[in-house]
Amino acid sequence: MSYGVSRPVRALAVPAVVALLAAGCTAEPTSSGSTTPKRGGTLTIATDTDPGCLDPQQSPAAAALLTGRGVVDSLVAQDPTGGALVPWLAESWTVDQRATAFTFKLRTGATFSDGSPVDAAAVKANFDRIVDPATKSLLAAGLLAGYTGTTVSDERTVVVRFGQPNAGFLQAASTAFLGLQAPASFAAGPASTCRAVVGSGPFTVADYVPQQQVVLARRAGYRWAPKFAAHQDDAYLEKVVVTIASDNGVRSGSLRSGQVDAAGAVSPRDAAALDQDGFPVHKREQAGIAYSLFVNSAKEPWNDVALRRAVSRAIDPALIVKTLYQDRYAPAGSVLTPTTPDYVATAQPASAAEAARLLDAAGWVAGPGGIRSKNGQRLSLRWSYVAPAREQRDLLAQLVQQQLKAVGVEVVLEPAPVGDVIAKQSKGDWEMSDISFLRADADVMRTVLQSSAGGRPPVVADQALARDLAAGAATTEPEARRNSYHEAQQRIADQALAIPVYNPTYLLAVNKSVRGAGFDAQGLPQFYDTWVDR
């Protein structure tokens, strides 16, 4: 690229710039522009991670959900405000007493973008495919744990059956992970749907260049948006270009320079600056497991609940979010985030004095360097975390290390590649770990934190908790579920099985021409109701 301008051109350029400036002065401020949605145009959004595989039935990545949500529809839809489950591809459903058989009545007229109908046979083909080991599903198959089969009753009626109660299935069915894809697209094998997902959504996958961009194109004739959407009918945007830029600075810089219309997963520090410079920042607390720390209760001496309680009281989430996230993320109130249904606040205020009292009472006394020990054993926690870290979690680890050192607990930090961290954790070779997880249902505690339900480490082993979570999964009665999940959260807090730190929050910065930007129930940006005013 050349920055040099030859002489004759420069002579022309000056008046042109003056003319532009003058035009800029007289133009209406864009914020008071049109409020009637305009059709057409392209939205370019920069996001942080490449999905690797676009197919949400295979990939567990949030990035696959971000693009997948526009392409696949689900049987039911979850309202982003309130979390209620409403009809989508299924117009009604019934659940048996034990939450093992789910009967869906499909709506008429919905079609996949390849023209084939969304019928009962398609539902069966999808669920059978997800649990098929050949699909190598990393997350969706876990949501169908205990699946015994789907029965096609007639063209519009299916029964999905489980061998064990799975009340969380209804919400799981609303995620793009269990979204319906055209059965014909399965024929070419799992690798082909990684590159192009064929669904019944308002967009289709037009192009995918790994590590660079995903292009979604509007589909004509879309008539089955969920009721809570701001409009029915086709999507406003003609095209959505999702570009991938892992660097925070590059994403916010591209937004400032006008290369993109929106920047996703903006860092809190960038968000503050963008806000000041007139780029609206949309914010949504994500549903699911809050970013939490875990101390391995199966390991000596951490099987002592007093020690875990001490660690939990010594860590100060309020100070952490203030220091690292400028209070743009909220300190966690429970192992679930507040946007998750059946959330209940359980957090106790941080208190170094109380932590020290608990440790003293347990017989751990400060030795050389201020680190406590008992019978010659140092009070030390090894923490292997994923590096490079997102959301400044590496700095968070150093803050936690400091806060625990202040009460005499040593933390040895071992940043490592994600594969190494998971390998160690699956062998049970861990003392401290961290995790956050996206899913708008309290059942996420069972599927993520419990090994019996296929959860990956950190795994929480506790009989009373297991009973509460099983009870929650065994009933569709809202009152009973709420009680079970409230008890589960209290139990986790009381036994210090998890130490919630902050609520992961999606920050989406846009330029002023972007309208109707919002989030789905999982807390990821949606594109269906979004439009550009230019």
Next chain:
Amino acid sequence: MTLLTALQRRSDDPRRRMPPAAVTMAVLVLLTMLACVLVPGLLAPHPPDAVVPEAALLPPGPGHLLGTDELGRDLLSRIIHGSRLSLVVGAAATLLALAAGSLVGLVSGLFGGIVDAVLMRVVDIMLAFPALLLALGAVAVLGSSPTRLAVAVGVSNIATFARLVRGDVLRVRARPYIKAATVSGVRPARLLLRHVLPNIGGPALSLAVLGFGVAMLESSSLSFLGFGPSPPAADWGILAAAGRANLAEAWWLSTFPGVAVAVTVLATTALGRAAQDRLAVQ
């Protein structure tokens, strides 16, 4: 430019020699660094790990001469405390390379024949790879800790020293006094220690001074890439890497650790060149 070519381009031209002022500056810089390594607590204005949320990302100013990081930690204090890791790893790596390289070079030069051929082909292979790439491979296999970092960087520089020492041994071996000693029945070990080693030490040592700068640069590079000591300990490479995330709004975070590396490497290079000049004159 490799170390060897740097050494071979000896400044026979007096006008290209290191000016005395530069040498004095270099010595002063290195003495300051040495003080940082020995008594960081006395020199650093703040504790290196003291978190002060209110003071996060302050630009360089009176309270914090080099500014603060995202957690409000004083950058100057962190650089002073980080000097120990950076310089000690660099020094240890150089010593290792010097010792092992000299041994290989001596053996190769003295015994000649098949031993020389085999050893030098191995050295050729090692020289064919950039030292940083070798070190990267070594540290990926060994794992990351300051000791392993020093070993990895040291091993990657053995070949340079081996080649230099072998050449000098061959040069010295052809001298009449060595022949005389051999003829008068001096044993190989004594021949090596009394007659060969003293006459080849100079070039190897001046290469070591130059090599120290390079070793430090390499270890900082590896730390920068994530193979350094574990947090909160931070050498200059880690500090520079950590600052990248906020480069746009906090330029000082990556800049000053980088300047510390650059200044130290320049100072050792100046000193190494000065040492060569003296040797060339002699």
